[in-house]
Amino acid sequence: MGVAIEVSDLNAWYGTNHTLQSISLKIPANHATALIGPSGCGKSTFVRCLNRMHETNPIGRVTGTVRVGQTDIYAQSSPVEIRRRIGMVFQRPNPFPTMSIYDNVASGLRLNGYRNRKVLDEVVERSLQQAALWDEVKNDLKKKSGASLSGGQQQRLCIARALAVDPEVMLMDEPASALDPVSTAKIEDLIFQLKSQYTIVIVTHNMQQAARVAENTGFFLNGKLVEFDATHKIFTNPTDKRTEDYITGRFG
């Protein structure tokens, strides 16, 4: 089951560039939350702070607190445990190119030391079914490389890979921006189904997408969270003038 995320006074830097300024918000459990805003506004940095990926960049720095469920993730010394609980799907599909489809999905468990083949078989099948990819690949699981799939299939493979480690939260950083409309629709259907079990945070440039999949939407601008509210409120009756300008296409 998914857990809620509570962010308070989060600041992030790239070198001397203050990318995120004092962000505070509560992301409800088992819902999809969309983050919108123009390029470079900090929304990708924000999700990367939620699983401590931001600090993998040598010049990245973070202050503030992020609570996922009961855990203050920045109070723990190792980010590894955190990232197992908080799965991530990236903008460009990034399957491991030298691994088969099966090995890709099993990689998260295998690299953490699980070896039981029966359990792995089950997890791989369940994850691929959750990601709506099972029927398309079930005959080539160990024969084909993950990189041989189409872009949309690769992205669903990456979602299956993230689901296989049984996370509580799924972070998606523009998961459909590199895909065609058909694949995009499949990913959106998937988000719809997954949010009953996981807390989903999705960064998107596509405002219709945000409106379609998310109950709540946050609008970022220049490193600040301008407005965070129910999606229908953001899109029909925003409180802030800048939000209204952005969603009506007046800038950005």
Added chain:
Amino acid sequence: MASTTAMPPPLRARASNRFLRVVVNHLATAAAIGSTILVMAPLIAIFAYLLFKGASSLNFAFFTQVPKPVGELGGGMANSILGSGILLAIASLMGVPIGIAGGIYIAEFGRNKRLANMIRFTADVLNGVPSIVMGIAIYTLIVVPQKHFSAFAGGVALGIMMIPTITRTTEEMLLMVPLNVREAALGLGVPNWRSVLSITLRTASPGVITGCMLAFARVAGETAPLLFTALGNQFWSTNVNQPIAALPLQIFVYALSPYDDWHRLAWAGALVLIVLIVVSVALVRYVAGRGVLKGAS
């Protein structure tokens, strides 16, 4: 489009250029093919000449017998073939792991650190050290204290020569692995060291293997570092603490001798050496390539 005046005329209208374009196209193709032939010509010439000179002296005895004393015709280089195998095994056991480990450190853990820069610089210098100097160094470091020549000393000399090539190729290949593949592993909650070994190194492995084979092929033909280390041997020996025969050494000795029979054996030895190198490189590539799946590049 506000102004169309600056636009070039459409392609169809420039039919007069067509002849010129066809000519330039053919010239460029011819230049590319010519360069390819130039690159391949020396290799083919050497191989053809070796076949011509050496193939006639190859016989069963060459692969089964040890050298005969001066004055007796016949004999073979079986002990040299085995000796080269032992020397290269020692060299690879030492050079491949150290070389790859060094490359991993430079590329993954020591970025922008002084130690990494020092290793990189040392590797480049080591790559430029003449092989005869490597022989003298190992002579002083191992042969003199032990008071005897040995296969071990020869293997160490070759192994050290393999390290810089392997380290630098490993580094280059690891740096070519895209950031998003590394992030995928970290995002799954895989510890960094595990991600480096199981994901980054694995993704880079075809290139790393090529680097190892390059280094292997290079030292397989080295004579100079073996002169004062492995020394050479006219008899069967598999003892790594004793002097051992090696194909390049035996070719060297025979080629400089005044006997026609030995000259013929030297040509045959050179042919066998090249064939063995090509076969072992091809074999490793085949074995390493068998694990590659459909669609993986």
